[in-house]
Amino acid sequence: MILAIESSCDDSSISITKIDSLKLVFHKKISQEIEHSIYGGVVPELAARLHIEALPKILEECKEYLKDLKAVAVTNAPGLSVTLTEGVSMAKAISIALNIPIIAVNHLKGHIYSLFIEKEAIFPMTTLLVSGGHTQIIEANSLNDMKILGKTLDDSFGESFDKVSKMLKLGYPGGPIVEKYAKNGDENRFSFPIPLSQSPNIEFSYSGLKNAVRLEIERLERTTLEEQDISDICACFQKTAVKHILQKLKKLFKQKTIKNFAIVGGASANLYLRKELENICLEYKSTLHLSDLMYCSDNAAMIGRVAVEQYKQNDFINLEDLDIKSRLKDY
Ligand code: KG4
Ligand code: ZN
Numbered sequence: 001m002i003l004a005i006e007s008s009c010d011d012s013s014i015s016i017t018k019i020d021s022l023k024l025v026f027h028k029k030i031s032q033e034i035e036h037s038i039y040g041g042v043v044p045e046l047a048a049r050l051h052i053e054a055l056p057k058i059l060e061e062c063k064e065y066l067k068d069l070k071a072v073a074v075t076n077a078p079g080l081s082v083t084l085t086e087g088v089s090m091a092k093a094i095s096i097a098l099n100i101p102i103i104a105v106n107h108l109k110g111h112i113y114s115l116f117i118e119k120e121a122i123f124p125m126t127t128l129l130v131s132g133g134h135t136q137i138i139e140a141n142s143l144n145d146m147k148i149l150g151k152t153l154d155d156s157f158g159e160s161f162d163k164v165s166k167m168l169k170l171g172y173p174g175g176p177i178v179e180k181y182a183k184n185g186d187e188n189r190f191s192f193p194i195p196l197s198q199s200p201n202i203e204f205s206y207s208g209l210k211n212a213v214r215l216e217i218e219r220l221e222r223t224t225l226e227e228q229d230i231s232d233i234c235a236c237f238q239k240t241a242v243k244h245i246l247q248k249l250k251k252l253f254k255q256k257t258i259k260n261f262a263i264v265g266g267a268s269a270n271l272y273l274r275k276e277l278e279n280i281c282l283e284y285k286s287t288l289h290l291s292d293l294m295y296c297s298d299n300a301a302m303i304g305r306v307a308v309e310q311y312k313q314n315d316f317i318n319l320e321d322l323d324i325k326s327r328l329k330d331y
Contacts, residue, residue, distance in 0.1 A: 001025065001068045002311060003094065004304035005055065007087035008079025008107045009132065010042045012054035013300035016065045019308050022118050026062040027301045030054040033173060040166035042132075044080045051086040059090070066098060071316070073103040073307030075110065077325035078133065084324040092319055101316035103307045107298075111264040112140050113309075114291040114302035121309070125289065126258045128245070130157040130273070131265035131298075132173070135204045137252065143309045150202035150248065157241060158267035160206035164237050167217050168230055175267050178234045182272065185228075185235025190216055192240040194247060202248050206241065213237050242273050246280060253284040262289035266297040 006013040006029075013029035032050045036042050074091035076084060095102045112127050126149075127138045135152040155163070158175055165174025170181070192212045195205040213233060220229050252258070261281055263274065274290065281288040295301055310316075 001065055002071045002073055002103070002304055002307045003062070003065070003069050004073040004105070004300045004307050005087040005091055006075050006107075006110070006298055006300040006303045007051045007055065007083050008075045009083060009298055010036055010047045010050075011298040012051045012058065013298065013303075014055065014058045014062060015300035015304040016062055016069075017301070017304035017308055019070060019311060022120075022305070022308060024118055024301050024304070026065060027299070028058045028061060029299050030058065031297075037172045040172050041162060042080070042172075044082045047080060048082040048086055051083055055086060055090050066094075069094075069098060069100055071101050071103050071307065071311055072098070073105050073303055073310070074322075075107045075303050076104040076322060077106055078327050079107055079324075081324055081326040084326065088322060088324055092322065095319060102319065102322055103310045103315060104317045104322055105303045105306045105310070107303070108134065108136075108138075109143065109146070109306050110302040112138065112146070112262075113305040114264055114295040114299070115262050115289050117292070117295055117301050117305050122260055122289065125260045125262050126252075127262045127264055128249070128268075128277070129265045130245075130263065130267035130270075132156060132158040132162065132267075134265065135206075137202065137249075143306070143313075149252065150204065152204040152206065155206035155210060157204070157206065157245070158265070160210050160241060161238075161267065163210050164213050164234070167214055168225075168233065170230070173266075175270060178238060179270055179272065181231045181234035182238040183231075183235075185231035185233070187232075187235040187239040189232040190236040192216075192236055194240055195244045197244075197247060200251070202252055204244065204248065206244075209237070209240055209244070238270075238272055242270075242276050245273070246276055249277075249280055253280065253286070258284065258286045260289060261286045262291075264291055264296070269293050269296040
């Protein structure tokens with residue numbers, strides 16, 4: 001079995017996965033959403049302190065499996081440096097105490113493998129990764145052969161939901177809140193410009209849209225901003241944010257045949273986005289793959305799933321070489 005630790009942002013999570021059968025024998029996650037909510041976003045120092053409390057608590061719950069471990073895995077990049085450090089320190093301690101090797105896992109590969117928890121992997125898989133830190137299209141051919149076909153020039157998809165929610169004083173994380181309000185809104189009331197619609201490149205941008213939403217909120221606030229106005233803003237923003245993705249994906253689908261397409265990352269839980277992507281995949285005869293909703297946001301099960309593959313390749317890292325990388329040059 002492999003024990004995996006995830007602490008790249010505001011979720012403390014530990015999983016235990018069987019190497020041969022891929023069975024997830026233990027998985028627990030403690031989220032810090034309530035603690036960060038009053039600040040409208042993740043406060044790194046607070047997140048790190050909460051990981052120090054949560055990780056040992058979770059470890060205590062799975063200690064019966066410690067004797068069966070063949071390796072310990074940990075997310076070491078990308079993420080918030082102060083929070084990654086907490087997971088990495090725990091992994092080093094476990095490695096020394098049990099005399100087992102360490103596997104360093106890339107968080108973004110983890111999101112891709114969230115599709116394959118307790119399942120065999122399917123490749124090639126063209127994947128849209130939409131999270132709080134990333135918006136990318138990745139062509140994944142295997143664990144060690146992944147290429148970025150397009151990414152955001154500024155904010156990420158999930159982050160733009162967080163910012164709109166903050167501007168409307170609705171709380172954090174913004175994604176599920178904005179999606180909920182949007183359900184009761186009129187998505188045709190405001191017309192926000194679709195980002196980069198004239199650009200032939202497959203790339204994303206959310207800062208202009210965020211600004212357009214901000215100006216509309218300020219305009220409405222000069223009179224009164226009612227519940228219905230909030231819902232309408234959320235609906236129009238969500239529609240435009242998703243349309244931007246669809247426009248770019250259409251370009252990609254026209255350029256190449258994509259047999260398997262997937263959406264992963266925290267924001268892939270958005271049902272409006274899922275529905276629209278179902279339609280585009282139908283149109284271009286591509287099979288749409290989705291992670292279970294419980295594995296969309298950050299979790300250690302996906303890190304453990306990647307670690308099983310790395311274990312089979314003997315991809316271990318020396319204790320003294322294991323470092324955190326908050327940003328990755330190629331990602
Ligand atoms: O993957 P994740 O848990 O953490 C990162 O690696 O960033 O993604 C969290 C992000 C947050 O920005 C959150 O607002 C967004 O995913 N998110 C959503 C939804 N649920 C979570 N965005 C849009 N719609 C949702 N339903
Ligand atoms: Zn993530």
